[in-house]
Amino acid sequence: MVTRDTVGLTDQQRLVRDSIRDICDDFEAEYWRSQDADGEYPHEFVDALADHGWFGALIPEEYDGAGMSTEEVVVMMEEIAASGGGFSGAQAVHGAIYNSVPIVKYGSESLKRDLLPRVADGEVSIQAFGLTEPNAGSESTAIETRAERDGDEYVIDGQKIWISRVDASDYIVLMARTTPREEVEKRTRGLTMFLVDLEEAYEQGGLQIEQIDKTASNFVHSYEMWFEDLRVPADAVIGEKGEGFYQMLDGLNEERLVIAAECVGLGELAVEAGVDYADQREVFGRRIGKNQAIQHPLAEAYARVQAAKQMVYSAARALASGDEDAKALGARANMAKFLAADAAFEAADAAVQTHGGFGVAREYDVERYLREARLTRLVPITQELVLNYIGENVLGLPRSY
Ligand SMILES: Cc1cc2nc3c(=O)[nH]c(=O)nc-3n(C[C@H](O)[C@H](O)[C@H](O)COP(=O)(O)OP(=O)(O)OC[C@H]3O[C@@H](n4cnc5c(N)ncnc54)[C@H](O)[C@@H]3O)c2cc1C
Structure with missing residues (x-):
């Protein structure tokens, strides 16, 4: 262990x-x-x-x-x-x-x-969050899904992509534009957060979904979603109309840190799998773990995962203390996610290499860890967008996008 x-x-x-x-x-x-x-x-x-x-x-x-x-x-x-x-x-x-x-x-x-x-108490779940669209991935303010007020209701039209756990959810937190981008003074305004009852949406015929075929996190399904004249009550708005982007930002540090912690756990799991195998597999009459070429990548991965863990835990502590401003907390959360995703990837890669050919055998699990670790460099935000944040908000360099 x-x-x-x-x-x-x-x-x-x-x-x-x-x-x-x-x-x-x-x-x-x-x-x-x-x-x-x-x-x-x-x-x-x-x-x-x-x-x-x-x-x-x-x-x-x-x-x-x-x-x-x-x-x-x-x-x-x-x-x-x-x-x-x-x-x-x-x-x-x-x-x-x-x-x-x-x-x-x-x-x-x-x-x-x-x-x-x-x-x-687990009676209902809000497992799904719908932001990403085919024409708006990293650029989330470019979303085109519209919600228009009609009496006591909003009518929602648009398309989402890559939305996870829709099949396991009773409600989705959905981001939609209530004021067109051209009509707001800042592109971050005019977005509104809705709570949509999925069963009602299917019953109304206002929502179609299709599962995306993918190769990582196979048992957590992601969906393409089409909203057409979906009517939701006006009180489906969460918080303030037009302020949804800022409300979303408010929860972003938590999300980054939770995912960074998952990367740390995955990295620890991968290192452990690598070490176990290195300790029992014999080649040339000795355990492969005796070779530095096997030991060092695992040791390095271990050190990087534990370093990322310190970053995640200290950022979570800072968040809970309420002593730091939003920019400082954002920097901590983004750096933690960046380091943890990379550490998990290196750990999984070292574990696969340690397993030789069995590195790609399902039976040893490390190939799954590698697929998942690769995914963490893409979601919920890509590593490049994290670096953009650090470059601009921590280093004070010009906004690059
Ligand atoms: C398995 C999975 C589950 C997901 N679950 C959800 C979910 O539940 N809800 C949800 O809303 N979304 C979800 N997503 C979407 C995810 O958040 C996006 O895929 C991610 O934000 C990247 O957007 P994109 O795929 O459109 O990439 P793009 O924005 O098209 O970017 C493509 C590449 O270009 C790079 N790039 C773009 N602009 C710049 C720039 N200015 N500087 C440097 N590099 C740049 C990116 O880093 C990336 O490498 C999920 C995605 C996956 C794969």
């Missing part, structure tokens, strides 16, 4: 780690391997977390949630990934946890009273 750094964990974080570990112990490597091979969403695992109230992690206690903060959620997600779930195991549930945040922060009191206790 490879040592994972636990220095500085609070009592609450230790409690979270141990509770999550208990649940994850019931889901062994074979479970994740077969979900990946079959492309089957891990309902049993997701239900186990929901039954224990984990989807209410970021929901305040007054709405029956656990009232935790990102400091605890990073431990939770690292643990899920490191237990064998990898990035995709964590990805199967992370939306259910942090998509409640905009509702907690901006939802009306009646929406919060009605919905949040049901999310916290």
